[in-house]
Amino acid sequence: MLKIYLKQAWNLIRQERLFSLIYVVGTGLSVSMVMVLSIVFYMKIANIYPETNRDRMLVAKSGMIKHKNGSQSSSSLSESMINTCFGSLKGVEAVALISRHDGECMVQPDGDPVQLPVTVKYVNTVFWKVFEFRFLNGKPFTDADQQSAIRTAVIAESLARRLFGTTDAAGKFISVDFRQYRVCGVVKDASLVTEKTYALVWFPYTVADGYKPNGSWYDTQALGDYHAYILASKGTDLKALKKEAEEKAERYGKMLGEETFTALGQPDYYWQSCFRYWSNERPDYVLLSLQYGLIILIFLLVPSVSLSGMTDSRMERRLSEMGVRRAFGAPVGTLMTQIISENFLFTALGGVFGLIFSYLLIYLTRDWILQIGASFVNALPEGADVVFSPGMLMNYQVFGIALLVCFVLNLLSALVPAWRASHRQIIDSLNAK
Amino acid sequence: MLIHIFKQIWNRKRSNLWIGIELLLVFCLLWYIVDYFFVLEYNKSLASCRDLNHTWQVDVALLPEEHPEYQPGESDSTALLDNYFRVLDRIRHHKDVEALAVLSGWSTPGGGGYYGDWFRSRRDTTREGNGQAILFDPQTDLFKVFRYTTQDGKPVAVEDFDWSDPKAIVIGDLAVKTFFPDGNILGEVLESPSSPETNFVVKGSIGDIKRFDYERPQLAFYRAERIKADNIAEMEIAVRNRETVSDRRFLQEFKETMSRELRIGNFYLREVKSYKQINADTDFSFGQTSNVRIHTGMMLFFLVNIMLCVMGTFWYRIRVRRDEVGLRMAMGATRANIRKMLVLEGLCLLAVVTLPAMLIETQLVYLGLIDTLGQGRNNLGYLPDRLVLRFILTNLLTWVLLAVAIVVAIWLPADKAAKLAPADALHYE
Numbered sequence: 125m126l127k128i129y130l131k132q133a134w135n136l137i138r139q140e141r142l143f144s145l146i147y148v149v150g151t152g153l154s155v156s157m158v159m160v161l162s163i164v165f166y167m168k169i170a171n172i173y174p175e176t177n178r179d180r181m182l183v184a185k186s187g188m189i190k191h192k193n194g195s196q197s198s199s200s201l202s203e204s205m206i207n208t209c210f211g212s213l214k215g216v217e218a219v220a221l222i223s224r225h226d227g228e229c230m231v232q233p234d235g236d237p238v239q240l241p242v243t244v245k246y247v248n249t250v251f252w253k254v255f256e257f258r259f260l261n262g263k264p265f266t267d268a269d270q271q272s273a274i275r276t277a278v279i280a281e282s283l284a285r286r287l288f289g290t291t292d293a294a295g296k297f298i299s300v301d302f303r304q305y306r307v308c309g310v311v312k313d314a315s316l317v318t319e320k321t322y323a324l325v326w327f328p329y330t331v332a333d334g335y336k337p338n339g340s341w342y343d344t345q346a347l348g349d350y351h352a353y354i355l356a357s358k359g360t361d362l363k364a365l366k367k368e369a370e371e372k373a374e375r376y377g378k379m380l381g382e383e384t385f386t387a388l389g390q391p392d393y394y395w396q397s398c399f400r401y402w403s404n405e406r407p408d409y410v411l412l413s414l415q416y417g418l419i420i421l422i423f424l425l426v427p428s429v430s431l432s433g434m435t436d437s438r439m440e441r442r443l444s445e446m447g448v449r450r451a452f453g454a455p456v457g458t459l460m461t462q463i464i465s466e467n468f469l470f471t472a473l474g475g476v477f478g479l480i481f482s483y484l485l486i487y488l489t490r491d492w493i494l495q496i497g498a499s500f501v502n503a504l505p506e507g508a509d510v511v512f513s514p515g516m517l518m519n520y521q522v523f524g525i526a527l528l529v530c531f532v533l534n535l536l537s538a539l540v541p542a543w544r545a546s547h548r549q550i551i552d553s554l555n556a557k
Numbered sequence: 558m559l560i561h562i563f564k565q566i567w568n569r570k571r572s573n574l575w576i577g578i579e580l581l582l583v584f585c586l587l588w589y590i591v592d593y594f595f596v597l598e599y600n601k602s603l604a605s606c607r608d609l610n611h612t613w614q615v616d617v618a619l620l621p622e623e624h625p626e627y628q629p630g631e632s633d634s635t636a637l638l639d640n641y642f643r644v645l646d647r648i649r650h651h652k653d654v655e656a657l658a659v660l661s662g663w664s665t666p667g668g669g670g671y672y673g674d675w676f677r678s679r680r681d682t683t684r685e686g687n688g689q690a691i692l693f694d695p696q697t698d699l700f701k702v703f704r705y706t707t708q709d710g711k712p713v714a715v716e717d718f719d720w721s722d723p724k725a726i727v728i729g730d731l732a733v734k735t736f737f738p739d740g741n742i743l744g745e746v747l748e749s750p751s752s753p754e755t756n757f758v759v760k761g762s763i764g765d766i767k768r769f770d771y772e773r774p775q776l777a778f779y780r781a782e783r784i785k786a787d788n789i790a791e792m793e794i795a796v797r798n799r800e801t802v803s804d805r806r807f808l809q810e811f812k813e814t815m816s817r818e819l820r821i822g823n824f825y826l827r828e829v830k831s832y833k834q835i836n837a838d839t840d841f842s843f844g845q846t847s848n849v850r851i852h853t854g855m856m857l858f859f860l861v862n863i864m865l866c867v868m869g870t871f872w873y874r875i876r877v878r879r880d881e882v883g884l885r886m887a888m889g890a891t892r893a894n895i896r897k898m899l900v901l902e903g904l905c906l907l908a909v910v911t912l913p914a915m916l917i918e919t920q921l922v923y924l925g926l927i928d929t930l931g932q933g934r935n936n937l938g939y940l941p942d943r944l945v946l947r948f949i950l951t952n953l954l955t956w957v958l959l960a961v962a963i964v965v966a967i968w969l970p971a972d973k974a975a976k977l978a979p980a981d982a983l984h985y986e
Binding site: 303495499 | 558571572575576579580583584586621623624625738838841842843845846849851858859861863865866869870871872873874876877
């Protein structure tokens, strides 16, 4: 039966090309808008190389101190705060530290006067365990390197090829801002999509200028330079772990003497941490989901009203057909199913068009679209580009969302016209030309 | 004619209901965006009494100690200062440089940085205000580099004011209105409300500037910060090129010659960047660029949707109404008449939804969902603060925008209907 409906719908499309085109474009636009949002959030939240453990990760980026005199300071966290609160929790496999002092440095290639700008990050050794970078050559820097602040570096494949012409660069030396570092490993490049871990050169955090063991910002003990990425071991109840970590952070905050410290509800689940932009403010997740929900609703509702209008006019032309079928005993339910499933062919066509269009939109806006909703947009590092791998754009989750959007849109745009068309008086319907 | 059209709209209320709802939805949503752009464009149109065209930030840096060419002998404070002045001289004497200024890195024009000052007038201590401090070395001409003018457009130069007093301060026009509404400013004192021993003597006023193009002007205070050995790292050099050379030629040639000439002591030329570019980068990183893109995208989305809706519905309507069109033609209606009738029908539909849409919009305003870009900096009777006028204007703009979209969308099907041969059309009857 469905086959006949679809056949009929296909013939209708061929008969009324322009109208069908308008309809498909309308659906496609709506689908593409929703899909742009969905894909952006998919890339922010799903497990993507090298952040393949996002689903068992907790993130603590910042905290706030209330001073004795009533004033407040907020910033990233200190090493000692992170170790005390999160290091000893049961079920924690590793805690990666990333210094907020990342940024651009200059590499001086051997025998070339032109310097290369590179993005640099300062991290600890377990960073390489929490984020599963693929080592093409060599190894991460060791605990000993980290403890003695030995100038070692892990570099990205693209940089290794650029500087040495090969990925076998372990043991060679690179000059960054005129200092020599021994390359200990080469990893497959990460994309700027995973902007938290992206870099071309990773140093042990202890080699950073001005690093002091257990230092803190203005002797606040709790505030410092680091963001903590806490990896839970497999099978750990993340919710319980989060609660325990939160409580520990709050207890820690009350034991600092004259000052009180709060981590403002951190550590966050990974997805929550994507919305935490300010260090002195707890994001309102309910409000955020309402906002995004409203935007998606608008993206669906505005086109679906106009699509309903078009479906309705199309039904008006087919009223006589409906009349004949009902006169011969077709039940209302059958007619409605027919109209809705016929319409789904249109919607699905629009869906395909919309999905492709959304890829194009994301590609064209790649330098800022991933930071949608952020208060400050980081410009791309010089010479870098956001690279998408096919897996980020084409995967069953994204296709699933697209299909779901089509279903919803189809229902929104065909349900009312179908109901109205199948509930007309048979006499009226038959009388229509 | 109009009554006739309204009658027709009423008779087809079934299918007009959909267009009506869609128009209503889009009208409200579009109005929200039009309002955003209205305020944005209004703010942009407010004059800023400085000019970033043809100006360049010359980034001069010191070699790190690890650099092979680093000379330890050149790093003591006297050598550093001497070398810095030599650097300034060489830049000043470049053939295409019209003017040079040294200013604090906090005060980069278009850079988004903000160094706040909080003052009150000593004469009337109830008059106080916050604003941006712009710190520069008065031996160099900041006002000439950025072509500062007075509020009424006359050019100013640094030497127009007396900088020999270490407490000298020059204030923007808005600061004059805030602190000294009577306009007598020379010799008046501005002091910090929390510690009155920090105070400055007003030496004159110049025109207002905006920290961001898309916001309103703000209070501005110009103060002297003289070049010293220990603040060189925080200062930046700004130049204006002569208009006889193009910006591109200037940049290329300047970089080439200065890379050689500025290798003095441990100084080297790191980068030359135009202030226009710095301004654009600031807009980007403050999220303004993406905000404008998102709003533009949404606006296009709504407009395309309404156009598709109108086009699709009218397409069908005209097929159903072929006989009517034929009859009209047979009775003597010209093709232009037919087209006009259909376009008018669309516009009448728009007219019908205008009032309900405005009612919904007032609810949005009432709920406080409409924010005004740049409000809060100062509220001296700018147009966007006059709510009723702004509401009427933005609705008018929305109406025109939608009307254009509808006319364009109806044109294609209406044209097709009008080109129907009367005999053909009547044949359907």
